[in-house]
Amino acid sequence: MDFAGGGGGGGASLSDMHQRARRLLLSVRDGVARIERLASAPTSSSYSSSAPLVGGSGAGDPAAAEEVRREMAQIQGLCAQMDRLWRSIPAKGQRDIWKRKVEQLSEEVDSLKDTLHKHSLRQRKRILEAKERAELFERANGESSHILQIFDDEAQARQSARNSSRTLDEAFATGVAILEKYSDQRERLKRVQRKALDVLNIVGLSNSVLKLIERRHRVDKKIAYGGMIITVVLMVAFWRLTH
Template identity: 50%
Template sequence: MEGGGGTLSEIYQSAKKLLMRAQDGIERLERLENSTSSGGLDSPELSFVVKKDISQVLSLCADMDRLWRSVQAKPQRDLWRRKVELVAEEAGSLKESLDRYFARNQRRMKEAQERAELLGRANGDSAHVLRIFDEEAQAMQSVHNSKRMLADSISTGAAILSKYSEQRERLKVFLIV
């Protein structure tokens, strides 16, 4: 978790930094996509980092959601509740943008594969080229699937750790009382 802050304000600042970094990453992915509109260059590392940042923001939102409820003054509590909601909405919006990017990328890969198949049928001699393309497309798909599974595992682990933290806090309250 970036920043590792313990107070609501520190966690909020960390979440805002991660949101800005994720937004910048999505913009860079879209620029890459638009600059190579004929081929569509994908940056797997960048898309993985953006997805990880969004997952971290969502985890921080869970922490902030727990913390804003403990603020004593009602006006401050309402202000923090709204801030946390806005961060969560922005993270959700960025997640949707990234999902749309992945869908466009998948569509481009499928179209390229279909184009290669059509060209392979038109040129009987291009079976070797088509086989190489198929193997590379399968490898890219395998890497993409592995990245997605790894990101999902990280998200699941973060959620589990967040729940453990909540349970620890509850147990502390019970032990104190």
């Protein structure tokens, strides 16, 4: 609805100001979008610590950001003038319409201003992060040889521990096999003893012969147990030597 002829000279002035403000608003939108596109480009992340800052916040294109801020200030100035003019319109309906138009312009400008401010904060954060990464890389390059040496030492220690563990496992398995073999031999000796006793009882051998067999059995048991103990002692000694 055109109010160029309504509300006296104030209506025409409002219409002209509103059209000018809308054109500036479109330019501001394009400028903010262009700044954000430049900031998201791959080369925008490589800022140096001496990069120029716009409004103290930092932006991808200082000249473009400054132009956008200037146009925002012009729109806000036009909104202030229109806010005074619409109040002088006699018709209440037209006053309400122009009030809403001016408020919409002010809200859109505030929203774009907030977007530009957030963008500037992100840019400052990116610059700070890039500077911190550069400092970390410099320290890492200076200490790389020391760090690599530490990694080599740790790798050698882990390999040595794995070798010791594997050797101990093999020794333990050998000891278990020996003990099982001794156990099988003891069972066989018991069976042989029982058969021998049965045979001796049948043929009527003397008690002295039986006692001799029992003593031999006790000696065999001591030999078997001694072998087991010696095997365990050797395993423990080997484990201590490897650690």
